[in-house]
Structure formats: C-alpha cells, structure tokens
Amino acid sequence: MATRFEPGAPPPAGTIPLSVPVLHGNEWSYVKECLDTGWVSSAGPFVDRFERDVARRVGTHHAVATVNGTAALHLALIAAGVERGDEVIVPSLTFIAPANAVRYVGARPVFLDVDPEYWQLDPGAVAAFLRDECRIAGGEAWNKETGARVKAILPVDILGHPVDLDPLLTLARADGLAVVQDSTESLGSLYKGRPVGADADIACFSFNGNKIITAGGGGMVVTRDEALAARVRYLSTQAKDDPSEYVHGDVGYNYRLTNLQAAVGCAQLEQLDDHVRRKRAIARSYAKALGGVPGIGSAPEAPWARSTFWLYTILVDASVSRTSSRSLISTLRSKHIESRPLWQPLHRSPAHAWKGRDRPVSERIVTQGVSLPSSPNLTSEDQERVIDAVRDAA
Numbered sequence: 001m002a003t004r005f006e007p008g009a010p011p012p013a014g015t016i017p018l019s020v021p022v023l024h025g026n027e028w029s030y031v032k033e034c035l036d037t038g039w040v041s042s043a044g045p046f047v048d049r050f051e052r053d054v055a056r057r058v059g060t061h062h063a064v065a066t067v068n069g070t071a072a073l074h075l076a077l078i079a080a081g082v083e084r085g086d087e088v089i090v091p092s093l094t095f096i097a098p099a100n101a102v103r104y105v106g107a108r109p110v111f112l113d114v115d116p117e118y119w120q121l122d123p124g125a126v127a128a129f130l131r132d133e134c135r136i137a138g139g140e141a142w143n144k145e146t147g148a149r150v151k152a153i154l155p156v157d158i159l160g161h162p163v164d165l166d167p168l169l170t171l172a173r174a175d176g177l178a179v180v181q182d183s184t185e186s187l188g189s190l191y192k193g194r195p196v197g198a199d200a201d202i203a204c205f206s207f208n209g210n211k212i213i214t215a216g217g218g219g220m221v222v223t224r225d226e227a228l229a230a231r232v233r234y235l236s237t238q239a240k241d242d243p244s245e246y247v248h249g250d251v252g253y254n255y256r257l258t259n260l261q262a263a264v265g266c267a268q269l270e271q272l273d274d275h276v277r278r279k280r281a282i283a284r285s286y287a288k289a290l291g292g293v294p295g296i297g298s299a300p301e302a303p304w305a306r307s308t309f310w311l312y313t314i315l316v317d318a319s320v321s322r323t324s325s326r327s328l329i330s331t332l333r334s335k336h337i338e339s340r341p342l343w344q345p346l347h348r349s350p351a352h353a354w355k356g357r358d359r360p361v362s363e364r365i366v367t368q369g370v371s372l373p374s375s376p377n378l379t380s381e382d383q384e385r386v387i388d389a390v391r392d393a394a
C-alpha cells in the first residue's frame with residue numbers, strides 16, 4: 001500500500017515528527033488562571049509577565065509582545081525608520097517572513113548571500129555590497145543602481161545558530177543603517193556568550209508551534225531603546241492617543257498577544273533551558289553518528305556561538321553520497337520519518353521577483369540541506385531509527 005504522506009497532510013500514526021511542541025510545565029495551571037479570572041484577551045498579567053521574563057532572559061531592557069513573529073518584524077522595521085521605497089538587506093537563505101515584512105512597509109529586500117561555514121548572512125557580502133554597490137552621502141547609504149536608500153540590515157539567526165553580528169553592527173554604524181535582527185528561530189542561543197537579541201537595535205522572536213518554545217502563536221520585539229519600544233507598543237495597539245475618546249494619532253495595528261497565549265508562553269519560557277539542553281544532546285548524537293558518513297555534512301557551530309540546533313540540519317552532497325537531499329527525504333518518509341528541505345532561496349522566490357545576481361552559497365545549502373527530527377522529546381530509540389535510515393540511504 002502506498003504511504004499517504006503528502007506535504008500539508010497529517011503524517012501517519014507512528015511517524016517520527018520533525019518538531020513538535022513539548023508542554024510539560026505550568027501551561028495548564030496558567031491557562032486555568034486566565035479562565036478563572038476572565039483575563040483572556042489582549043491585556044492581562046501574563047502578557048506583562050511574559051514581556052518582563054523575555055526581556056530578562058535576553059538581557060535587554062524592553063520587550064513588547066505581538067500576535068506573531070511576522071507582526072513583530074513588521075513593527076520593528078517601522079520603528080527602525082524603514083519607509084516606503086527604502087531597501088533592506090536580507091539573507092537569501094531564510095524562511096520568507098522577514099522579506100515579506102520588508103514588503104509590508106513598502107520597502108524592497110536586497111538579497112545577499114550567506115557564509116558557507118555557518119550559513120548565516122555573510123558580513124563580507126554586506127561589506128562588499130555597501131562598498132561597491134552603494135554611495136554614502138549625508139551619513140546614509142544609497143543603492144547606485146536603483147537610487148533607493150538602504151536603510152537597514154535584517155540578519156536572521158537561522159536554525160538556532162546566531163549570525164556573526166559584530167561586523168554587521170560596525171558596518172551599520174559606519175553607514176547609518178539600522179540593524180533589525182530576526183532571532184525567531186534562535187531564542188536561547190548565545191553569540192560570544194551573550195543571548196541573541198540583546199545587541200541589535202531591535203530584535204524579534206516567535207512563539208509559533210514549531211519554534212523552540214511556543215505560545216500557540218506569538219511574537220516579541222526586544223530592544224534596549226525605550227523610545228523604540230514605546231513606538232512598537234503604540235503601533236501594536238491601534239496607535240491610541242486617547243483611549244476614552246478613541247483618538248488615534250497614526251494608522252496602527254491590532255497586533256497584541258492575548259493573555260491566554262502569554263500564559264502558555266510564560267510556562268514554556270520556564271522550560272527553555274531544558275529544551276536547549278535536549279536539542280544540543282540530540283545534535284551531539286546526530287553529529288557523532290553521521291559525522292564520518294561520506295557525503296553527509298553535520299550542522300555547524302561556530303567557535304563564537306552556542307547553537308540551540310533548533311532544527312538539526314545536515315548537508316547531503318549528491319556528488320559523493322549515494323543519495324541526494326530530496327531522495328533522502330522521500331526515503332525517510334517511506335520509513336515514517338518526517339524531514340524537510342530548507343526554504344527556497346529568496347533570490348529565486350516568485351513572491352519577490354529578484355532581478356539581481358544569483359547567491360550560490362544559499363543555493364548550494366538549499367540544494368543539499370535536510371532537517372531531521374529534532375523535538376525536545378525525541379527518544380533515543382527514535383533517533384537511532386532516524387540515524388540508521390540516513391546511514392542506509394547514504
């Protein structure tokens with residue numbers, strides 16, 4: 001019998017999932033508290049607490065909860081001063097949400113390549129773009145070809161690994177760009193010993209169901225800058241100037257997180273360290289078992305980084321291995337193991353109709369990448385099954 005396991009369809013029972021939430025803490029009691037007190041909607045004690053707890057965890061001053069990570073990015077870009085007609089530097093290798101957020105404000109993403117070692121936005125590519133393709137005038141960068149102002153760099157910490165932020169901050173400071181960091185996949189990871197999200201002008205997190213911790217759905221904008229935080233908070237609540245007379249000073253958004261979601265988020269945040277520990281142990285087992293297999297490359301970790309290995313991702317070099325990334329994914333599927341490729345490189349995305357140059361490193365990593373089951377509750381027996389299946393195929 002053919003296995004029914006189409007993308008989007010629920011996998012058959014007994015399938016080892018790619019990544020599922022683990023809700024073993026205070027979720028029940030915190031949600032019950034919301035129901036018992038009637039605080040279920042877009043204000044309430046858990047929203048305030050979730051913001052405080054995330055800010056403390058990240059080591060920054062302000063956090064503003066939002067309905068999801070994409071909304072967080074949208075507001076962060078507005079607060080960072082990105083305007084219609086501007087350009088924003090985005091890595092070609094990322095989930096599409098940050099590029100979409102750039103488009104929401106009427107700006108255009110400039111897709112630059114990632115570094116081959118750690119797969120994150122390459123500071124060398126950003127430096128070359130600003131030096132060779134931009135003109136610096138009046139403390140601002142202007143794209144020589146399009147004439148547009150390049151207003152911000154939007155690095156993404158993909159797959160639980162931080163981007164090399166310091167050189168990006170240096171470049172941004174020199175040419176008057178803002179740095180809006182998309183840390184949605186990497187809460188809990190460290191850059192040079194510091195939590196990701198602490199050092200950019202503004203950073204965003206997501207609490208979607210497949211992230212390292214979840215609120216069912218949700219996002220957070222964090223910043224050290226009080227004025228930026230106030231602006232994000234204002235825009236997220238319909239830009240209300242006078243709540244009793246309903247006077248609105250701007251076109252705002254209804255982007256606030258509900259107390260119910262924040263309750264789940266607070267309980268999950270208490271388990272973040274456990275999830276990171278589990279994912280790092282899972283990564284160690286994968287690296288040990290698959291490290292010597294010809295044609296299979298392990299997920300990287302820079303010497304200056306502590307990755308959460310949010311989704312443990314291997315590279316399959318089809319010129320060496322007996323399999324390719326895509327045939328490995330179907331083989332695993334036939335053995336009831338869920339895995340998936342990385343995202344289409346954004347310079348190829350029909351949604352963004354990029355007319356610039358190809359980005360070969362992103363291209364290669366996407367051709368070769370396969371994310372393997374990485375749930376915090378993955379058992380060692382199930383992980384053995386995955387490892388055996390990958391070894392057999394390769």
Ligand SMILES: *Cc1c(COP(=O)(O)O)cnc(C)c1O
Nearest residue numbers: 068069070095097184185206208
């Ligand atoms: C998940 C994700 C987002 C968006 O978060 P949502 O909460 O799903 O809106 C943004 N950027 C990246 C890189 C992501 O992986």
